Amino acid sequence: xxxxxxxxxxxxxxxxxxxxxxxxxxxxxxxxxxxxxxxxxxxxxxxxxxxxxxxxxxxxxxxxxxxxxxxxxxxxxxxxxxxxxxxxxxxxxxxxxxxxxxxxxxxxxx
Amino acid sequence: xxxxxxxxxxxxxxxxxxxxxxxxxxxxxxxxxxxxxxxxxxxxxxxxxxxxxxxxxxxxxxxxxxxxxxxxxxxxxxxxxxxxxxxxxxxxxxxxxxxxxxxxxxxxxxxxxxxxxxxxx
Numbered sequence: 001x002x003x004x005x006x007x008x009x010x011x012x013x014x015x016x017x018x019x020x021x022x023x024x025x026x027x028x029x030x031x032x033x034x035x036x037x038x039x040x041x042x043x044x045x046x047x048x049x050x051x052x053x054x055x056x057x058x059x060x061x062x063x064x065x066x067x068x069x070x071x072x073x074x075x076x077x078x079x080x081x082x083x084x085x086x087x088x089x090x091x092x093x094x095x096x097x098x099x100x101x102x103x104x105x106x107x108x109x110x
Numbered sequence: 111x112x113x114x115x116x117x118x119x120x121x122x123x124x125x126x127x128x129x130x131x132x133x134x135x136x137x138x139x140x141x142x143x144x145x146x147x148x149x150x151x152x153x154x155x156x157x158x159x160x161x162x163x164x165x166x167x168x169x170x171x172x173x174x175x176x177x178x179x180x181x182x183x184x185x186x187x188x189x190x191x192x193x194x195x196x197x198x199x200x201x202x203x204x205x206x207x208x209x210x211x212x213x214x215x216x217x218x219x220x221x222x223x224x225x226x227x228x229x230x231x
Contacts, residue, residue, distance in 0.1 A: 003154070034215050034216055034217055036216070036217045036218070038155070038218075040155075045205060045221040045222065045223055045224060046147075046155065046205070046218075046221055047221070048217070048218060048219045048220075051210060051217040051219070052217065057219060087154075089154065089155050091155075091157070091216055091218075092216070093214075093215050093216045093217075096169075097167070097169050097214060098157065098160075098169055098170075098171060098214075098216075099145070099157040099160065099214070099216030100157065101147075101154060101155040101156065101157060102154070103154050104154040104155070
């Protein structure tokens with residue numbers, strides 16, 4: 001159950017786009033479309049932003065989008081806003097019927 | 111509106127036990143899988159355990175297997191986590207979370223605010 005690999009940090013200016021990668025293996029990201037992304041501002045509980053690789057729950061702005069290629073999933077935030085500053089985590093269902101998270105990426109809006 | 115409220119955390123000595131509870135409201139609790147996820151201070155998220163809608167499937171992270179037991183009481187709309195043989199590395203904020211599906215597929219659409227468990231002598 002090794003954690004998925006995410007960059008520790010990314011940054012961008014307001015209005016720009018940023019992409020966060022999430023690399024797993026053929027036992028998780030590569031084999032299942034149950035990849036999710038969560039946003040966690042400091043001191044708050046995680047919030048689901050993307051499920052099933054690219055689907056947005058109701059209320060999540062369409063500036064947030066997800067994709068997957070092979071063993072790597074990606075979250076793209078376009079039109080960056082100050083309120084997007086938070087930690088972001090990816091997760092994937094695995095072949096052993098467990099869930100694995102990425103190590104988290106801190107997004108800084110410059 | 112969906113609400114998940116955890117309780118039962120606190121300070122416990124190494125080797126001790128604790129039982130976390132999660133009270134759910136605002137949705138058909140018995141239709142969905144439920145999970146526990148923890149976050150050590152200043153660290154990332156770690157999945158702990160999940161239970162299917164009918165309690166037929168219970169899954170655990172390797173780090174807690176054999177020590178923790180997940181259960182649910184649909185009559186009380188409640189989720190539980192019995193934690194035994196606690197270690198210092200179990201110190202974390204423990205979140206209760208709802209799955210989007212009835213089986214453990216790990217897409218968690220609602221989370222509680224978390225309950226702190228501290229294991230220390």
